[in-house]
Amino acid sequence: MIEFLLNGKVIRSEASPGEVVLDVVRRDVGLKGTKEGCREGDCGACMVLLGTPGERGVEYYAINSCLLPVGTVAGKHVVSIEGLNGPGLTPVQQAIVDEGATQCGFCTPGFVIALTGFLLGDMPLDPDSGYTAVSGNMCRCTGYLSIRRVVKKLCAAFAGTGNSPAARLEAMISSGVVPAYFETVPRLLAGMSGETPVCGVAGPPGDALPRQELDAGSSPPPEMDDTGGQADPGNAILIAGGTDLIVQRPEEVSEARLVLLERREDLRGIRIEAKDCWIGAATPVEEITRSEMLQELFPGTDPHIELISSVAIRHRATVGGNLVNASPIGDMAILLLALNVDVILCAGEQRRSVPLKEFFTGYKQLNREPDELVEAVRFKRPSGGSLFNFEKVSRRKHLDIASVNSAMMITVEHDVVRDVHMSAGGVAPIPFYLASAAESLRGQTLSAESIRRAADEACSAIAPISDVRGSGEYKRVLLGRLVRAHFIELFPGRFGEELLS
Amino acid sequence: MTNRDAILHVRGESRYVDDRLTPEDTLFGAVVTSDVACGTIRSVDTSPAESREGVVCVLTAGDPPGENQIGNIIRDEPLFADSEVHYIGQPIALVVARDAATARSVARGVKVEIDPGTPLLDPREAHAQGSLIAPPRTFALGDIEAAWDRCKWIVEGRVESGGQEHVYLETQGTVAWPAEDGKVVVQSATQSPSVVQCIVARMLGMPMQRVEVDVLRLGGAFGGKEDQATAWAAMAALAAWKTGKAVKVVLRRREDMRSTGKRHPYSSDFRIGLGKDLDILAYDVTFYQNAGAAADLSTSILERTLFHATNSYNIPNVRATAVSCRTNLPPNTAFRGFGAPQAMFVMECAVRKAAAAAGAEAEWVQRKNLLSVGDEFPYGMRCSSPNARRSWEMLEDQPETAVMREAVSVFNAEHALRKKGLAFMPVCFGVSFTTTFLNQAGALVHVYSDGSVGVSTAAVEMGQGVNTKIRQAAARTFSIGLDRVRVETTNTARVANTSPTAASSAADLNGNATRLACEAILQRLVRSAADLLGSEAPDDISLLDETVQASGQATDLKWEALVQHTYRNRISLSAQAHYATPRIHFDKAVEKGEPFSYHVAGTAVTEVTLDCLRGTYEVDAVRVVHDLGRSINPMIDLGQMEGGLVQGIGWVTLEELLYDDEGRLLTDSMSTYKIPDMNFAPGEIQAEFIQDAQYEGGAFGSKAIGEPPFMYGIGTFFALVEAMRAFRPDLPDQHILPLTPERVLMELVADLSS
Numbered sequence A: 001m002i003e004f005l006l007n008g009k010v011i012r013s014e015a016s017p018g019e020v021v022l023d024v025v026r027r028d029v030g031l032k033g034t035k036e037g038c039r040e041g042d043c044g045a046c047m048v049l050l051g052t053p054g055e056r057g058v059e060y061y062a063i064n065s066c067l068l069p070v071g072t073v074a075g076k077h078v079v080s081i082e083g084l085n086g087p088g089l090t091p092v093q094q095a096i097v098d099e100g101a102t103q104c105g106f107c108t109p110g111f112v113i114a115l116t117g118f119l120l121g122d123m124p125l126d127p128d129s130g131y132t133a134v135s136g137n138m139c140r141c142t143g144y145l146s147i148r149r150v151v152k153k154l155c156a157a158f159a160g161t162g163n164s165p166a167a168r169l170e171a172m173i174s175s176g177v178v179p180a181y182f183e184t185v186p187r188l189l190a191g192m193s194g195e196t197p198v199c200g201v202a203g204p205p206g207d208a209l210p211r212q213e214l215d216a217g218s219s220p221p222p223e224m225d226d227t228g229g230q231a232d233p234g235n236a237i238l239i240a241g242g243t244d245l246i247v248q249r250p251e252e253v254s255e256a257r258l259v260l261l262e263r264r265e266d267l268r269g270i271r272i273e274a275k276d277c278w279i280g281a282a283t284p285v286e287e288i289t290r291s292e293m294l295q296e297l298f299p300g301t302d303p304h305i306e307l308i309s310s311v312a313i314r315h316r317a318t319v320g321g322n323l324v325n326a327s328p329i330g331d332m333a334i335l336l337l338a339l340n341v342d343v344i345l346c347a348g349e350q351r352r353s354v355p356l357k358e359f360f361t362g363y364k365q366l367n368r369e370p371d372e373l374v375e376a377v378r379f380k381r382p383s384g385g386s387l388f389n390f391e392k393v394s395r396r397k398h399l400d401i402a403s404v405n406s407a408m409m410i411t412v413e414h415d416v417v418r419d420v421h422m423s424a425g426g427v428a429p430i431p432f433y434l435a436s437a438a439e440s441l442r443g444q445t446l447s448a449e450s451i452r453r454a455a456d457e458a459c460s461a462i463a464p465i466s467d468v469r470g471s472g473e474y475k476r477v478l479l480g481r482l483v484r485a486h487f488i489e490l491f492p493g494r495f496g497e498e499l500l501s
Numbered sequence B: 001m002t003n004r005d006a007i008l009h010v011r012g013e014s015r016y017v018d019d020r021l022t023p024e025d026t027l028f029g030a031v032v033t034s035d036v037a038c039g040t041i042r043s044v045d046t047s048p049a050e051s052r053e054g055v056v057c058v059l060t061a062g063d064p065p066g067e068n069q070i071g072n073i074i075r076d077e078p079l080f081a082d083s084e085v086h087y088i089g090q091p092i093a094l095v096v097a098r099d100a101a102t103a104r105s106v107a108r109g110v111k112v113e114i115d116p117g118t119p120l121l122d123p124r125e126a127h128a129q130g131s132l133i134a135p136p137r138t139f140a141l142g143d144i145e146a147a148w149d150r151c152k153w154i155v156e157g158r159v160e161s162g163g164q165e166h167v168y169l170e171t172q173g174t175v176a177w178p179a180e181d182g183k184v185v186v187q188s189a190t191q192s193p194s195v196v197q198c199i200v201a202r203m204l205g206m207p208m209q210r211v212e213v214d215v216l217r218l219g220g221a222f223g224g225k226e227d228q229a230t231a232w233a234a235m236a237a238l239a240a241w242k243t244g245k246a247v248k249v250v251l252r253r254r255e256d257m258r259s260t261g262k263r264h265p266y267s268s269d270f271r272i273g274l275g276k277d278l279d280i281l282a283y284d285v286t287f288y289q290n291a292g293a294a295a296d297l298s299t300s301i302l303e304r305t306l307f308h309a310t311n312s313y314n315i316p317n318v319r320a321t322a323v324s325c326r327t328n329l330p331p332n333t334a335f336r337g338f339g340a341p342q343a344m345f346v347m348e349c350a351v352r353k354a355a356a357a358a359g360a361e362a363e364w365v366q367r368k369n370l371l372s373v374g375d376e377f378p379y380g381m382r383c384s385s386p387n388a389r390r391s392w393e394m395l396e397d398q399p400e401t402a403v404m405r406e407a408v409s410v411f412n413a414e415h416a417l418r419k420k421g422l423a424f425m426p427v428c429f430g431v432s433f434t435t436t437f438l439n440q441a442g443a444l445v446h447v448y449s450d451g452s453v454g455v456s457t458a459a460v461e462m463g464q465g466v467n468t469k470i471r472q473a474a475a476r477t478f479s480i481g482l483d484r485v486r487v488e489t490t491n492t493a494r495v496a497n498t499s500p501t502a503a504s505s506a507a508d509l510n511g512n513a514t515r516l517a518c519e520a521i522l523q524r525l526v527r528s529a530a531d532l533l534g535s536e537a538p539d540d541i542s543l544l545d546e547t548v549q550a551s552g553q554a555t556d557l558k559w560e561a562l563v564q565h566t567y568r569n570r571i572s573l574s575a576q577a578h579y580a581t582p583r584i585h586f587d588k589a590v591e592k593g594e595p596f597s598y599h600v601a602g603t604a605v606t607e608v609t610l611d612c613l614r615g616t617y618e619v620d621a622v623r624v625v626h627d628l629g630r631s632i633n634p635m636i637d638l639g640q641m642e643g644g645l646v647q648g649i650g651w652v653t654l655e656e657l658l659y660d661d662e663g664r665l666l667t668d669s670m671s672t673y674k675i676p677d678m679n680f681a682p683g684e685i686q687a688e689f690i691q692d693a694q695y696e697g698g699a700f701g702s703k704a705i706g707e708p709p710f711m712y713g714i715g716t717f718f719a720l721v722e723a724m725r726a727f728r729p730d731l732p733d734q735h736i737l738p739l740t741p742e743r744v745l746m747e748l749v750a751d752l753s754s
């Protein structure tokens, strides 16, 4: 049995932990306001708010219920559209009515949820952040202009509200954005069991991230209990955010026993030390986007990370999942290849580290044993002079998988390339480390010619195939352009159209 | 003003098919479909499936007691494939089980053996092999052969436009259940309740009065539920009839995308000639429509292609030929614009190519040739509106247009790797079903004894706001508060022989029918008021703001009291009315007539920014001047404008249907088929409406708004081409849409020497 709070009511669900909240809410509970539009995270019609109790109170964000295993919401607060309704309309609902931002209405509950999540969350209340908040919501009817007007109206109405969750919650209760019962939610959750039967929690919630001195085998024996004492490890599925797994194998997950990596606090977080940086494997991509520490190291990268999925998916999608899923076009894999990270793997008492560029061995093939858990990635703290750039071109700029993506980290001293790492996705069976292109640049003077040579080298090292993301020939041309783009972006004013000649 | 639907929507209280209450023991049907685009069925083995736990029955081609046939215009589409399959995704069987999960998993296991043939995917190849849906049709005006001699510049070309998936957010679905005496009730997500009724009745071998189709609302349709909702409705009805239980068939997104038809891809040839003054003297065009495996609405769509072959231009010598080609894709179908966008795209390609040949600005040639009052269309109707020309001039005169032009040229001078482009796009669209008999509608209005009003019409609410407009029509006619009026579901037992909610005409037709029904009741109310007030002259009596007026003076008699009085005097407070668009006619034998009630015209200007390094782009702004008549609901009309436009932009840019050589759709999910998102929507849409014109055809002087804005989206294509040309002056003609980022980049780097 899984116990969670749905709107104002405690639900004790007999569903299998891998069934998704969308089905539990619509089929079992019978609340029909949450809609199914795609079941793969691409439309937003199914959005609910997920409230997780923590040190800062209950924190809410909007999430796609079609990819949310019900086992993960035990002890949490799920808010469907019905849970926002009061006798009148909330300010979000009213603004949508007033601006004519609903036509057929099928997408509308999802937009109400996403915008309510925006007002409750900790993003600044400006239109750009508001647009980001609905980046995972599709509307086929309105053309979005009216929805932009709604966002602007709400931002104006709530300007000046603080950014802390507590301040936001208070303001939103008092202005009727969420009903008054939200006040009692922490109490209701406190009395609730967060246990999820037949789900294992991989290892005890333990120590923070792997230690700095960690080396293969030398660490203290990790207390790894894959089964949580209950699951039969034979058919248990290791699941992090589930944003790949549930899209790819929904039936299997819905019936399987799950090992919930999100319960492993020790696998989550970013730690930056004198020499090394660590990112826990279960860290959601959104946390990376928001990390001030990483932004300091790599200024200007956050707009690029916005190109990864949608904010709702980024709240779930993890670094480890992206690497183990091994899609040749995975954005995190490409970013991390250019940072030249090591992957820390752990099985039972054994820990080892593998350079990421040796981790991918063939299409969806990894240098990883079936029982090995990815714990973290580790990379050298970049020196002051290193520059980093990420490029992604997809058919649609946002919420789309890349046709080609590429990242580069480069250190240039006195115009000479001291060090460079480059990667490219969508151009090989694996996330591809552009070794020869990087090699062609190392020690060279930075010039249009050396850049062109590196781009040509990159293009000749790859063997892209034609698929729905583009023809092989296109991907080759595009990679050549993206390699040039790295330099145009990182050395503004210095390189331009002469790189194309 | 309260829009009831909007309030329900924001509260998540609107009910779509999959949300409506059904009995506890409702069964679920999952469809077994063909995995082969063309072939002969050797066997369908349903027995293992039937013996599975939870499965109630498996239905196949032999099960319908009537005809196993769902073709509407042409009977060429079986409900379940019988001996042959014609496209991937074609229904072969329905597994009916106690729950959806069981039905789906069993359906996946049903073994179908098919001897595969070679699929035909290209319309020209189909044409060459004589695989046609219907004989080709030609519209002709003037003497085209003689006209070429007078042309100074003649150019020709070939144009390709891709299909478009509707991506209505609510997928296809139906719930059906048996009622007593052999009747079946069908709650379908359809734009065409009567088509569903007729086909279900035919399939079950019973009269139409035994089939009741009820439609509450649709979660988007855009044409995709005009004919394509029928199959699922017929399956659910058959299963309900067989099992005696309620049965639901609701498709998942991928099932829907694989099995349903889309906007028709077209391949076209044109030849155009300009006289020395840059007048378009001659235009010859042939359209090859990729109809897919069955007729569906293809012939009607092709007809509209012919009607709009010349778009907003006056061309004295025209020959337009259209061929509907049968291929092995799912039957392609209606989609906002209904064949007109494809025609207008070819026309624009031709005008621009001709202008280039003459060394003239495209805008100059476009503007020179716009329609004026009295000009003749190739189908014999004369242009009665000055708005093609007027909208262009109004747009041109807006100060923002000069600012836009200036900004583009400054930007392009200052940037080497980013370029802006700008393009004008005129649109002239005829309103009415081109199938004349469909231009009728019915309304049934009840005034209840407490003064509240219920209206039933033939119109289906699918987000276009028709219910709100109908409420307004009733409230206006009675002069009562909007909140007194409720619009009921669209139900074939209340309003019969409904035309599809399509052709942008639902508000016109049903708004007028509602007005007529309300007027009939109003007349009785007025007589009743005269009686009550002891007035001799009912002509002096009227209603204003729920109060009876006598000789223009308010009396004490209010709406509710009047209704009560009328009721107690045994006078009917209900009326049924029928509206048929006057005047229109069309003679297919000569392809001439007056098929449209009126035309709407307008012009858009689009500005885009292109990243020439990466091939990606943004639509900065679209400004439109559009003829709207007297809008009865400006907010709804603005929503149609913005939504239609963005859909049109999607069609010419991101939205691409990719098939493999076997005819398998590769872009069969929202993760691979990309519709515009908020970020991609234009930075700005500015619409100026021409509202002063007088029209009889629309409801209360308004004009249709559903489809025309879609075609302003075509301007984005040409604005992109302009931006590409700014980067690469030797860019060859671009005649293929969608202009995806991939196509843009490959055209920018293409080696022209070979």
Ligand SMILES: Cc1cc2nc3c(=O)[nH]c(=O)nc-3n(C[C@H](O)[C@H](O)[C@H](O)COP(=O)(O)OP(=O)(O)OC[C@H]3O[C@@H](n4cnc5c(N)ncnc54)[C@H](O)[C@@H]3O)c2cc1C
Pocket: A040, A041, A042, A067, A237, A238, A239, A240, A241, A242, A243, A244, A245, A246, A247, A261, A281, A282, A307, A308, A309, A310, A313, A316, A317, A318, A319, A320, A321, A322, A323, A324, A325, A329, A330, A331, A332, A372, A373, A374, A375, A399, A400, A401, A402
């Ligand atoms: C709508 C949508 C949009 C998306 N957009 C993008 C995008 O723009 N760019 C992109 O790169 N990806 C995208 N994705 C894919 C996906 O979100 C990412 O790949 C994500 O990082 C996967 O992480 P996860 O935690 O959800 O993985 P899961 O689905 O939980 O797991 C994936 C696999 O990894 C295994 N696994 C997970 N963690 C570990 C671990 N620590 N050790 C060992 N094995 C592990 C699981 O067992 C499973 O086999 C998108 C997905 C969706 C649904």
Ligand code: FES
Pocket: A035, A036, A037, A038, A039, A040, A041, A042, A043, A044, A045, A046, A047, A064, A065, A066, A067
């Ligand atoms: S149903 Fe589309 S995102 Fe969940």
Ligand code: FES
Pocket: A101, A102, A103, A104, A105, A106, A107, A108, A138, A139, A140, A141, A142, B169, B219, B220, B463
């Ligand atoms: S209102 Fe129809 S999808 Fe948004």
